[in-house]
Amino acid sequence: MDFAALGLTLRLASLTTLLLLLLATPLAAWIASGRGAARRMTQAAVALPLVLPPTVLGFYLLVGLGPATALGRTLIALLGHPVAFTFSGLLIGSMIYSLPFAVQPLVVAFSSIDRPTVEVAQVLGADPWTVFRRVTLPLSRASFMTAAVLCFAHTVGEFGVVLMVGGDIPGVTRTLSIAIFDQVQELRYTDANLTAAALAGLSFLALLVVYGRGNRRAELA
Amino acid sequence: MPDPRTSSSPPSRAAAESPQQLPLFQLRLQTRVGALHLDLELSLTSRWTVIFGPSGSGKSTILRAICGLLSQKPRSGIFSNFLAARGGSGAPLEWDRPHHRVAPHRRQLAYAPQGAVLFPHMSVRENISFPCAARRIPSPGLRAAQQTGSSEEIVDQAIQCFQLEALVQRKPGDLSGGERQRVNLARAFAVPHPRLILLDEPFTGIDRALRGALLPRMQERAVQLGAPVLSVTHDVEEALMLGAEVIRLEQGRILDQGAASLVLAEERARMLRILL
Numbered sequence: 001m002d003f004a005a006l007g008l009t010l011r012l013a014s015l016t017t018l019l020l021l022l023l024a025t026p027l028a029a030w031i032a033s034g035r036g037a038a039r040r041m042t043q044a045a046v047a048l049p050l051v052l053p054p055t056v057l058g059f060y061l062l063v064g065l066g067p068a069t070a071l072g073r074t075l076i077a078l079l080g081h082p083v084a085f086t087f088s089g090l091l092i093g094s095m096i097y098s099l100p101f102a103v104q105p106l107v108v109a110f111s112s113i114d115r116p117t118v119e120v121a122q123v124l125g126a127d128p129w130t131v132f133r134r135v136t137l138p139l140s141r142a143s144f145m146t147a148a149v150l151c152f153a154h155t156v157g158e159f160g161v162v163l164m165v166g167g168d169i170p171g172v173t174r175t176l177s178i179a180i181f182d183q184v185q186e187l188r189y190t191d192a193n194l195t196a197a198a199l200a201g202l203s204f205l206a207l208l209v210v211y212g213r214g215n216r217r218a219e220l221a
Numbered sequence: 222m223p224d225p226r227t228s229s230s231p232p233s234r235a236a237a238e239s240p241q242q243l244p245l246f247q248l249r250l251q252t253r254v255g256a257l258h259l260d261l262e263l264s265l266t267s268r269w270t271v272i273f274g275p276s277g278s279g280k281s282t283i284l285r286a287i288c289g290l291l292s293q294k295p296r297s298g299i300f301s302n303f304l305a306a307r308g309g310s311g312a313p314l315e316w317d318r319p320h321h322r323v324a325p326h327r328r329q330l331a332y333a334p335q336g337a338v339l340f341p342h343m344s345v346r347e348n349i350s351f352p353c354a355a356r357r358i359p360s361p362g363l364r365a366a367q368q369t370g371s372s373e374e375i376v377d378q379a380i381q382c383f384q385l386e387a388l389v390q391r392k393p394g395d396l397s398g399g400e401r402q403r404v405n406l407a408r409a410f411a412v413p414h415p416r417l418i419l420l421d422e423p424f425t426g427i428d429r430a431l432r433g434a435l436l437p438r439m440q441e442r443a444v445q446l447g448a449p450v451l452s453v454t455h456d457v458e459e460a461l462m463l464g465a466e467v468i469r470l471e472q473g474r475i476l477d478q479g480a481a482s483l484v485l486a487e488e489r490a491r492m493l494r495i496l497l
Binding site for chain 1: 288289324326328329330332334336338340342351352354355356409412
């Protein structure tokens with residue numbers, strides 16, 4: 001078992017989940033708040049990682065974060081080094097790759113809140129922030145949990161983007177999924193089996209939490 | 222400005238009966254929602270005014286327009302929408318301008334929508350406390366409490382008024398239809414300093430005996446709050462029981478306005494014929 005890879009994976013998944021929830025909440029609220037071409041285009045762009053091969057995303061990230069683009073040059077100037085093949089690069093890649101898993105459940109949650117419930121809150125004196133804090137957020141709590149668990153589990157299991165953007169640097173960018181690949185390449189099947197079992201268990205646990213909450217909501221409804 | 226040929230203002234009955242009475246609330250409304258064209262001037266001279274009319278006549282739409290809940294975009298079927306309101310002194314209210322420019326939360330309205338729309342994640346007490354919490358009315362002891370009553374005080378009075386003491390810890394999902402409606406009303410009557418109290422079909426699901434008990438309490442509470450009540454109903458008996466001024470509405474136009482016994486005389490006679 002590669003414990004350095006396990007620690008790195010958990011750190012990456014936790015940070016990705018936290019930052020994605022912060023980013024996805026206002027984005028999902030905006031998407032759910034109306035119609036229009038801009039919202040539909042944003043929603044489609046957010047969902048792209050679901051259908052794109054991870055290597056495509058990884059390739060564009062590698063190019064985009066490199067010195068060939070203005071964004072890449074800015075990041076290099078700010079950080080003093082290229083973002084690719086660092087933990088920061090890995091984090092950016094993970095966030096983009098898992099973005100739909102954070103945004104979609106929240107869009108569904110925000111859209112499913114009854115319009116009259118929000119309206120009555122407004123008329124009774126609640127400004128938009130108060131409506132969001134006291135009505136929208138509490139009614140979407142289960143979806144936040146779902147989004148968090150899915151983001152975490154998806155980040156733990158990602159491979160293609162991680163390999164493209166982060167490479168395979170032990171202790172820096174080598175995650176559990178890459179560790180399995182390395183172990184198999186080196187014919188260390190026992191280690192690979194142990195790592196794979198850990199990943200499978202972690203993923204099953206995450207899905208159990210999601211479905212457990214889903215069933216509880218159905219019982220309460 | 223409304224077209225004088227089409228604008229529907231209250232007929233002379235109310236004015237003839239109380240020519241010296243200053244209106245407590247006035248508003249002019251022009252809007253189109255789907256096939257319904259609302260073009261009217263409301264002048265509330267009574268502490269309690271009932272908009273009476275058949276389904277689809279625009280009763281609830283008037284309340285929603287006052288609340289600022291109608292969409293402005295032509296693509297959604299609204300072509301024009303103008304609302305102006307003045308208080309009893311004739312001074313312009315804070316939102317005396319095209320109403321789409323005043324957000325619903327700034328209108329200082331108390332509102333009980335049709336169908337008892339409660340916050341499902343909050344207890345009965347939290348639902349009733351919502352208007353105070355949203356406006357950040359302080360707890361007892363602070364300066365503002367001396368002027369407005371603390372949030373606890375306002376909420377307790379509303380709970381007592383609607384006989385909800387035994388239900389305060391329950392969630393809306395555990396309530397019957399009538400109980401939900403009482404919470405809906407209590408929440409509206411817990412709005413501090415409302416400019417106008419809007420009640421959409423307030424007694425739906427509430428049995429007659431309880432309605433009879435609640436009515437005087439609601440009237441008294443409205444006087445305490447110092448705000449006129451504008452309620453909507455299609456129930457003749459309810460309109461007559463309230464003894465309020467009645468505005469009869471049909472297809473978005475005011476047909477008549479005045480004392481319930483006069484405006485609803487025909488309906489009253491019809492009801493009596495059925496009973497006798």
